[in-house]
Amino acid sequence: MRKKRVQGSKGSRVEPSDGTCARVAVGLPTDAEPGLDPSTPQPLDPSSFVTIHVMGKAYEVPAGLTIMNAMEYAGYQFIRGCGCRGGFCGACGTVYRTKDSYKLKVGLACQTVIEDGMFLTQLPFYPANKAKYDIETLEPTTQTLVRYYPEIMRCISCNSCTKICPQDIDVMGYINAAIRGDHEAVADMSFDCIMCGLCASRCPAEIVHYNVGLLARRIVGAKLHKRASDLAERLKEIEAGECEPGVDKLTQMSEEELSKRFYDKKIRDIEPR
Amino acid sequence: MVYPESMRESIKRLEGTRKERMDQEFVMRTADQKKELLKGFHPDYIEESMRELTVGPNKGQRTPHELADVLEAYPVSDVGGLDFGSPDYDVDVLVIGGGGAGVSAALVAKEAGANVLLVTKLRVGDANTRMAQGGIQGADKPNDSPERHYLDVLGGGHFKNVPELAKALVMDAPGVVTWLEKLGVMFDKEDDGTMKTIHGGGTSRKRMHFCRDYTGAEIMRVLRDEMLNHDVPEVEFAAAIELLTDSKGAVSGAVLVNLETGQKRIVRAKTTILATGGCGRLHMQGFPCTNHYGATADGLVLAYRVGAELAFIDTIQYHPTGVAYPEQIVGLLITEKVRSLGAHLVNSEGNRFIYELESRDITASAIIRECREQKKGIDTPTGGVGVWLDSPLLDVLKGEGFVRSSLPAMFHQFARYDIEMDKVPVLTYPTQHYQNGGILVNGKAETGVKGLYAAGETVGGIHGRNRLMGNSLLDILVFGRRAGEAAAEAAKAMKQAPEIGASHVGPFVEELKAAGVPKDRRSPKLLPDYRRPEMQGRYAFLGPECTPA
Numbered sequence A: 001m002r003k004k005r006v007q008g009s010k011g012s013r014v015e016p017s018d019g020t021c022a023r024v025a026v027g028l029p030t031d032a033e034p035g036l037d038p039s040t041p042q043p044l045d046p047s048s049f050v051t052i053h054v055m056g057k058a059y060e061v062p063a064g065l066t067i068m069n070a071m072e073y074a075g076y077q078f079i080r081g082c083g084c085r086g087g088f089c090g091a092c093g094t095v096y097r098t099k100d101s102y103k104l105k106v107g108l109a110c111q112t113v114i115e116d117g118m119f120l121t122q123l124p125f126y127p128a129n130k131a132k133y134d135i136e137t138l139e140p141t142t143q144t145l146v147r148y149y150p151e152i153m154r155c156i157s158c159n160s161c162t163k164i165c166p167q168d169i170d171v172m173g174y175i176n177a178a179i180r181g182d183h184e185a186v187a188d189m190s191f192d193c194i195m196c197g198l199c200a201s202r203c204p205a206e207i208v209h210y211n212v213g214l215l216a217r218r219i220v221g222a223k224l225h226k227r228a229s230d231l232a233e234r235l236k237e238i239e240a241g242e243c244e245p246g247v248d249k250l251t252q253m254s255e256e257e258l259s260k261r262f263y264d265k266k267i268r269d270i271e272p273r
Numbered sequence B: 001m002v003y004p005e006s007m008r009e010s011i012k013r014l015e016g017t018r019k020e021r022m023d024q025e026f027v028m029r030t031a032d033q034k035k036e037l038l039k040g041f042h043p044d045y046i047e048e049s050m051r052e053l054t055v056g057p058n059k060g061q062r063t064p065h066e067l068a069d070v071l072e073a074y075p076v077s078d079v080g081g082l083d084f085g086s087p088d089y090d091v092d093v094l095v096i097g098g099g100g101a102g103v104s105a106a107l108v109a110k111e112a113g114a115n116v117l118l119v120t121k122l123r124v125g126d127a128n129t130r131m132a133q134g135g136i137q138g139a140d141k142p143n144d145s146p147e148r149h150y151l152d153v154l155g156g157g158h159f160k161n162v163p164e165l166a167k168a169l170v171m172d173a174p175g176v177v178t179w180l181e182k183l184g185v186m187f188d189k190e191d192d193g194t195m196k197t198i199h200g201g202g203t204s205r206k207r208m209h210f211c212r213d214y215t216g217a218e219i220m221r222v223l224r225d226e227m228l229n230h231d232v233p234e235v236e237f238a239a240a241i242e243l244l245t246d247s248k249g250a251v252s253g254a255v256l257v258n259l260e261t262g263q264k265r266i267v268r269a270k271t272t273i274l275a276t277g278g279c280g281r282l283h284m285q286g287f288p289c290t291n292h293y294g295a296t297a298d299g300l301v302l303a304y305r306v307g308a309e310l311a312f313i314d315t316i317q318y319h320p321t322g323v324a325y326p327e328q329i330v331g332l333l334i335t336e337k338v339r340s341l342g343a344h345l346v347n348s349e350g351n352r353f354i355y356e357l358e359s360r361d362i363t364a365s366a367i368i369r370e371c372r373e374q375k376k377g378i379d380t381p382t383g384g385v386g387v388w389l390d391s392p393l394l395d396v397l398k399g400e401g402f403v404r405s406s407l408p409a410m411f412h413q414f415a416r417y418d419i420e421m422d423k424v425p426v427l428t429y430p431t432q433h434y435q436n437g438g439i440l441v442n443g444k445a446e447t448g449v450k451g452l453y454a455a456g457e458t459v460g461g462i463h464g465r466n467r468l469m470g471n472s473l474l475d476i477l478v479f480g481r482r483a484g485e486a487a488a489e490a491a492k493a494m495k496q497a498p499e500i501g502a503s504h505v506g507p508f509v510e511e512l513k514a515a516g517v518p519k520d521r522r523s524p525k526l527l528p529d530y531r532r533p534e535m536q537g538r539y540a541f542l543g544p545e546c547t548p549a
């Protein structure tokens, strides 16, 4: 058992655990039954604690945790700043500095491993503007993006947006493409955007990059890519009532009959991978 | 590459067998072999993991302890004393939940002319929908048909699916994919507009449509954008903690709590749609999970208290390929698409042991068997175990750079830990993924209780005992849309605002007391508590009298 002790800057209490709650490290409930399951991880090494500073307040936490798990270990229960816990929702954008470096770094709290001495803050929300449009009637031209988001013309090519993007997207690159009216390029380059808003927080031109990317992608998907003709064809067949009888027949079948058909390679052959 | 020495040896064996594995034909298991695998190794078959419910509409039926603990629980807060005279919101249709099901329901209800309110626990889109990578099914190719799709759905569900619901699923699919296409969801397509489609586990035709490996994220961000364009009123960080009912027991709204201030709000609604998603964060049997932070089965809890019947609550889906290493991301998903595209599952000796595209329950059972019984798993330094997923094989099959360009989200996920999955395999083990069962509905998304509709992962019956990949993104939109339409229709037919109250709560609490349910067991759970033990046990936002379940 490690003893509780008080330590850390600015008089904050640091209460290292007794080393029994390693499950926190992967987001498991600490009160669950000892795992029936072999994937359940073992306790972390209780001797390796590091200090992180959450909004300036120091906490000693086990090394190797993600920022999210470390904050929870420290006693935070998230309401904001935590959505998917898997790198997809952009709720947990985090800005931090490390010891002995002037550099501002970023990461998703749910994906980034803590470093000793890091100073961090989350940026769970940043005010943004969004244009309104009717995608159905919108007729895209090379001017469309500029028309809805004229501020993109104010880009001074400082590259701050690209530098802060936790998804390693060339954000400035897609804003430049937006200025050119190259929807395909914007769509392609911005595709991995999780709309965390970090780029918008840094932009001296007050651009909301991710909304520009979103509009471009919707234009490409709805207007520039050809519609799928197979899909349209099938929809027509369904609307004409051609598919229903076949399905209806199956809905009337017993489990045995269905099972027979399911395993019959002549009826249900499998398309090669 | 950061695999420790102990794990590297078996990677060499895997690389050694790659060439011969590529030419190897693997056969699907027969029905009997499947049964045996499930009985022996699927977590649902562990007798002591479940118990019989002692109260409510499903009394006497078995369900995992973790779900039983929230179904058989007292309200987090006594709403009986609230002033129902002046509701804070008065709407036609209340949609609870801001994932794909909720947002599509709200859009359609609004389009049908209803006055809609969407409330959600976190932000709109902080939801399982956002996390879906693999794709969405729909029988649109000339060699395919809704009939085939139906047979696949039923086979996956062990033929227990509710036929009416499975029919709705496959018949609406091409319409739903068309709807998304028109909204500007950027599907992967050929130059002539033909959808690129691949297999998923248990499909007989390639009918999985996808948007790189961000399918759910792409659908969610477009739907959310559309909702903003249409000015659908939404309230975020507003969790429903109880449904409201009229004196006849029909649902007529809900009580919300502002998660940041603790303030309660009353919504009066002519019709209410539950779209609260799944239950991964209950962590069945201590399994890690793939789900978002708010997946705590709240919808099941609320519906159960007003008397709605649940279906298939004894079956949980464990995804075969959760991350087993590195420790920081254990339990997160490795999308099935990796296997759809051709990657092999390989044991410590470098051999395959199952056809990779069996349905999920079978594949998961096979991996568990390989690790537990056959002892051919690969041990991790922290005591975990898993089998290899031979991802570099994809670059061999499809050309260099393929993994990076077609699985960017996956690649990122591992690259953050210096594991480049186009060069080295990734370690995998089953993880809790999906709630196969849920609130029983009919083809119009109506529950057994008047005024209450449900859609999305919170619903049960569509997928029977096991869902196939790509049919969930589909079902949330099929039934989200159906719920939106039906709820708007019913609301329009009601001339007067309904009566609101919470008279259903008292009798349920009496039942709990009679069954001897411990007093400190409360639900809905709202959010899991991952603070270290001595920090736990209190929801600041609900006040000291409310402790979590």
Ligand SMILES: Cc1cc2nc3c(=O)[nH]c(=O)nc-3n(C[C@H](O)[C@H](O)[C@H](O)COP(=O)(O)OP(=O)(O)OC[C@H]3O[C@@H](n4cnc5c(N)ncnc54)[C@H](O)[C@@H]3O)c2cc1C
Pocket (backbone or CB within 6 Å): B096, B097, B098, B099, B100, B101, B102, B119, B120, B121, B122, B123, B124, B125, B126, B127, B128, B129, B130, B131, B132, B133, B134, B135, B136, B137, B215, B216, B238, B239, B240, B241, B275, B276, B277, B278, B290, B291, B292, B294, B295, B296, B298, B299, B333, B433, B434, B455, B456, B457, B458, B469, B470, B471, B472, B473, B474, B476, B524, B526
């Ligand atoms: C990692 C992952 C990958 C997946 N991949 C695929 C795939 O490739 N193909 C596929 O078809 N399916 C996939 N699925 C399954 C599919 O994504 C989900 O089943 C589906 O998106 C659920 O949609 P939903 O709208 O019902 O629920 P969700 O999208 O989870 O939304 C539920 C919403 O309700 C809110 N909520 C919960 N409780 C309350 C409350 N008390 N009050 C108010 N709001 C509340 C939640 O916060 C959330 O916003 C995947 C799931 C996961 C987790």
Ligand code: SF4
Pocket (backbone or CB within 6 Å): A090, A164, A165, A166, A167, A168, A169, A171, A192, A193, A194, A195, A196, A197, A198, A199, A200, A209, A210
């Ligand atoms: S482009 Fe901006 S919003 Fe999108 S992921 Fe990068 S920083 Fe976040």
Ligand code: SF4
Pocket (backbone or CB within 6 Å): A154, A155, A156, A157, A158, A159, A160, A161, A162, A171, A172, A175, A202, A203, A204, A205, A206, A207
């Ligand atoms: S931060 Fe703003 S001004 Fe700077 S490069 Fe990016 S878009 Fe241009």
Ligand code: FES
Pocket (backbone or CB within 6 Å): A081, A082, A083, A084, A085, A086, A087, A088, A089, A090, A091, A092, A093, A108, A109, A110, A111
């Ligand atoms: S919590 Fe969603 S990206 Fe981190």
